[in-house]
Amino acid sequence: MIPLTWYLVLSAVLFCIGLYGVLARRNAIAILMGAELMLNSANINLAAFERYLAAGSLAGQVFVIFNVAVAAAEAAVGLALILAIYRSRDTVSVEEVDLLKG
Amino acid sequence: MSLTQAVFILLGAMAVLGALGMVTLRNLFHSALAMILALFSIAGVYVLLEAEFLAVVQVLVCVGAIAMLILFGIMLTRDIVGRATPVRNRQWPLALAVSAGLLAVLAIGLVRAVWTQAAGAAPAGVADLGLALVGPYALPFEVASVLLLVAMVGALIIAREARE
Numbered sequence: 313m314i315p316l317t318w319y320l321v322l323s324a325v326l327f328c329i330g331l332y333g334v335l336a337r338r339n340a341i342a343i344l345m346g347a348e349l350m351l352n353s354a355n356i357n358l359a360a361f362e363r364y365l366a367a368g369s370l371a372g373q374v375f376v377i378f379n380v381a382v383a384a385a386e387a388a389v390g391l392a393l394i395l396a397i398y399r400s401r402d403t404v405s406v407e408e409v410d411l412l413k414g
Numbered sequence: 415m416s417l418t419q420a421v422f423i424l425l426g427a428m429a430v431l432g433a434l435g436m437v438t439l440r441n442l443f444h445s446a447l448a449m450i451l452a453l454f455s456i457a458g459v460y461v462l463l464e465a466e467f468l469a470v471v472q473v474l475v476c477v478g479a480i481a482m483l484i485l486f487g488i489m490l491t492r493d494i495v496g497r498a499t500p501v502r503n504r505q506w507p508l509a510l511a512v513s514a515g516l517l518a519v520l521a522i523g524l525v526r527a528v529w530t531q532a533a534g535a536a537p538a539g540v541a542d543l544g545l546a547l548v549g550p551y552a553l554p555f556e557v558a559s560v561l562l563l564v565a566m567v568g569a570l571i572i573a574r575e576a577r578e
Binding site for chain 2: 313314316317318319320321322324325326327328329330331332333335336337338339341342344345346348349352355356359360362363364365367368369370373374376377378380381382383384385386387388389391392393394395396398399404406407
């Protein structure tokens with residue numbers, strides 16, 4: 313039997329790597345991929361908590377499914393925004409997109 | 415160490431390796447392929463958690479749909495080699511410090527925490543999950559479908575080529 317802590321630590325490691333990707337990358341698509349990884353690491357947590365602390369309650373798995381739906385919506389809208397910015401500004405580097413900077 | 419533990423360590427190592435490749439690789443296309451490796455390993459973790467439906471959803475939606483969408487996004491913006499600009503921005507040491515600090519705090523908390531585990535109830539099957547989605551979770555299910563519809567229409571309108 314795998315201890316619950318192993319799943320939680322794996323999820324924490326993936327979350328922190330995704331956080332680093334969001335904070336440190338320049339490319340907007342790379343930032344979106346980091347956010348995707350963070351959502352997925354949270355999903356591991358939900359499924360693991362359901363399996364170990366509330367087996368058979370289904371709440372964790374249902375949450376994971378909704379989370380995946382939100383992640384899909386986020387990826388679609390995010391990439392559409394990046395495409396629109398690329399068309400008008402000819403760049404996907406977030407440091408060059410500073411229209412709102414006074 | 416039992417076999418399942420060895421499989422978990424292998425899957426976890428693949429996921430972490432893919433994630434590290436995703437945030438460090440210079441070529442954005444390789445970075446997306448590394449993300450696919452990480453997401454695929456997470457599907458394996460779901461199998462170990464006896465959540466087979468989640469594993470299938472993970473492969474179909476995350477690996478199949480989202481990763482393909484991101485690959486198309488990379489190709490449409492053709493910024494693949496990064497035009498010799500650095501991969502990381504100026505604040506990357508701060509970002510590394512914040513991420514490592516958060517990881518340290520989480521790891522200490524998680525290792526010290528004591529969980530009261532439920533007595534071995536049977537894991538829920540796919541049929542139970544389907545019944546739950548149309549029974550007690552019917553309203554969130556409908557809200558999620560409306561959200562997907564709105565996101566789809568919004569993405570189409572935002573990404574549409576503006577015609578003069």
